[in-house]
Each structure stands twice: as C-alpha cells, then as structure tokens.
Amino acid sequence: MAEGISLVLLFLGAVFMLLASIGLARMPDVLMRLHSTTKSTTLGVGLIMLGVALTFDDFAIGVRALAIVIFMFSTAPVAAHMIGRAAYLSGVPLWKGTLSDEMRGHDFESHPVTEQTREPDGRQP
Amino acid sequence: MTYFMLNIALALAWAAFTGNFNPSNLMIGFILGYLTLLATRRALAPSDYFSKVRQAIGFAGFFLWELVLANLRVAYDVMTPQYHMKPRVIAIPLDARTDAEITALAYFISLTPGTLSLDVSTDRRTLFIHAMYAPDADTVRREIKQGFERRLLELMRGDPAKRG
Numbered sequence: 001m002a003e004g005i006s007l008v009l010l011f012l013g014a015v016f017m018l019l020a021s022i023g024l025a026r027m028p029d030v031l032m033r034l035h036s037t038t039k040s041t042t043l044g045v046g047l048i049m050l051g052v053a054l055t056f057d058d059f060a061i062g063v064r065a066l067a068i069v070i071f072m073f074s075t076a077p078v079a080a081h082m083i084g085r086a087a088y089l090s091g092v093p094l095w096k097g098t099l100s101d102e103m104r105g106h107d108f109e110s111h112p113v114t115e116q117t118r119e120p121d122g123r124q125p
Numbered sequence: 126m127t128y129f130m131l132n133i134a135l136a137l138a139w140a141a142f143t144g145n146f147n148p149s150n151l152m153i154g155f156i157l158g159y160l161t162l163l164a165t166r167r168a169l170a171p172s173d174y175f176s177k178v179r180q181a182i183g184f185a186g187f188f189l190w191e192l193v194l195a196n197l198r199v200a201y202d203v204m205t206p207q208y209h210m211k212p213r214v215i216a217i218p219l220d221a222r223t224d225a226e227i228t229a230l231a232y233f234i235s236l237t238p239g240t241l242s243l244d245v246s247t248d249r250r251t252l253f254i255h256a257m258y259a260p261d262a263d264t265v266r267r268e269i270k271q272g273f274e275r276r277l278l279e280l281m282r283g284d285p286a287k288r289g
Contacts, residue, residue, distance in 0.1 A: 039238035077235035
C-alpha cells in the first residue's frame with residue numbers, strides 16, 4: 001500500500017518536472033518561462049521527496065527530505081521574483097498576446113534594478 | 126509559542142514511549158498531543174494556539190489546492206499545441222502593511238504557478254504581479270485579495286496579547 005502510494009508520487013513528480021522542462025522551451029516570453037519552470041519544479045521536487053519519505057519511513061531520511069523541500073520552497077520563488085523583476089525593469093519585451101500592463105509607466109526611479117530598495121541615507125521611500 | 130513547544134514535547138514523549146521515531150509515528154504523537162492540549166485547555170493559560178492551528182491547516186489546504194490546480198492548468202498549456210494564456214501585468218492594492226506581511230503575500234503569489242510577483246510600488250501600497258490566466262483583471266485582483274491576502278492576514282495578525 002505505502003509502496004504503491006510512493007510509486008504514484010514519484011511518477012507524478014517526475015512528470016511535473018518533465019513538463020516544466022518542456023515548458024521552458026515552449027513558452028513565449030521570460031515571465032511565462034519562469035512560471036513554467038520554477039513552480040512545476042518545486043511541486044515535482046515536493047512530490048518526489050514525499051515519495052522518498054514514505055518509502056523509507058525513517059527519521060533520518062524524513063528529516064532530510066523535509067529540509068530539501070523547505071529549501072526548495074523558500075528559494076525558488078525568490079529567484080523567480082528577482083529574475084522576473086530584473087527582466088521587466090530592464091525592458092525585456094512581453095509576449096505580444098499580453099492583454100494589459102498596469103505597471104507600465106509606473107515610477108520606479110527610487111529603486112531601480114541595480115540599487116538597494118532603500119535610499120542611501122536609510123530613509124524609507 | 127509555549128503551546129507549540131508543549132505539543133512538540135508531547136509528540137516526542139509519544140515517540141519515546143512507543144520506542145519508534147518514524148516520521149509517521151511522530152505525526153501521530155503530534156495529533157494526539159494536540160487533542161490532549163485541546164481537552165485540557167480550560168486548565169491551562171488562555172491562548173489562540175488552537176484557532177491558529179485550525180487557520181494554518183485551512184490555509185495550507187487552500188494553498189495546496191490552488192497549487193495543484195494552477196500546476197495542472199500550466200501543464201495543460203505546455204502539452205497542447207495552442208497557447209491558451211491570457212497574460213496581464215496587474216496592480217493589486219495592498220492591505221498588508223508591514224514588511225513581513227508584504228513579503229509573505231508576495232512569496233505565496235510567486236510560489237503559485239500562473240502568478241508571479243514582480244515589484245512593490247515605492248509607497249508600498251501596490252503589488253504588481255504577472256498573471257498567466259487573466260481574461261479579466263478585476264477577477265484576478267478579487268481572487269488574490271479575498272483568497273490569499275485575507276487568509277494570510279487572518280493568520281498573521283490576531284491578538285498579540287493572547288499569543289501562547
């Protein structure tokens with residue numbers, strides 16, 4: 001029973017990671033490539049680690065699997081956010097099918113890509 | 126926080142008495158410990174630990190459901206030849222005020238496939254996100270505000286005086 005469940009989890013995890021990789025090649029602009037890769041990979045790793053933890057049901061392995069999941073889930077969105085923001089602010093064009101862009105023309109001069117968010121004198125923007 | 130520590134101590138005690146530190150046995154110990162604390166809460170100091178646990182489980186369930194749904198939608202688009210995306214960059218007015226609240230909201234938006242937080246405006250009142258499936262901008266705005274933001278703020282705010 002437990003073996004069957006972990007088989008299904010491992011399989012689904014692998015499928016999500018495969019789809020994420022295909023998505024990286026297929027999606028039309030930077031932001032949508034990010035959608036495809038970072039998030040599906042996160043879910044894929046989560047499922048695989050859950051499958052691993054179930055297979056062994058051992059404290060030492062369970063803790064390691066949990067640590068891997070925590071690190072994946074805490075780093076992937078941050079990286080995606082930084083790449084997406086840098087791409088947008090440095091003017092990488094959006095896909096032609098993009099319906100609207102409410103960020104266009106917004107004033108970001110106080111925190112451009114290359115500088116810290118806060119002013120040098122420490123005051124809040 | 127003391128209640129949480131107590132609950133963990135009870136879980137470890139359960140694992141020690143049953144002589145088995147497997148993750149599944151620790152989980153059983155944690156659930157039993159929670160029920161024990163729930164049964165004896167009138168004898169202990171008042172705390173919002175119990176409602177927080179319920180809210181956290183509710184939020185985790187809601188979030189995992191959203192995560193799977195959104196993943197399936199992106200997966201479908203990757204597999205089929207046509208593009209079904211309706212991407213927009215959307216401005217979301219923020220009710221979250223502190224750094225921690227804004228960070229948490231942006232984090233959960235980024236973690237969900239199909240939405241990615243791009244930037245926070247200089248006055249920290251607007252969050253800009255990129256949504257992959259947004260035929261209508263107002264629907265997405267409402268879903269984020271009433272789904273993620275409302276639940277997250279419920280979980281993160283709460284009465285500091287009663288925190289256990």
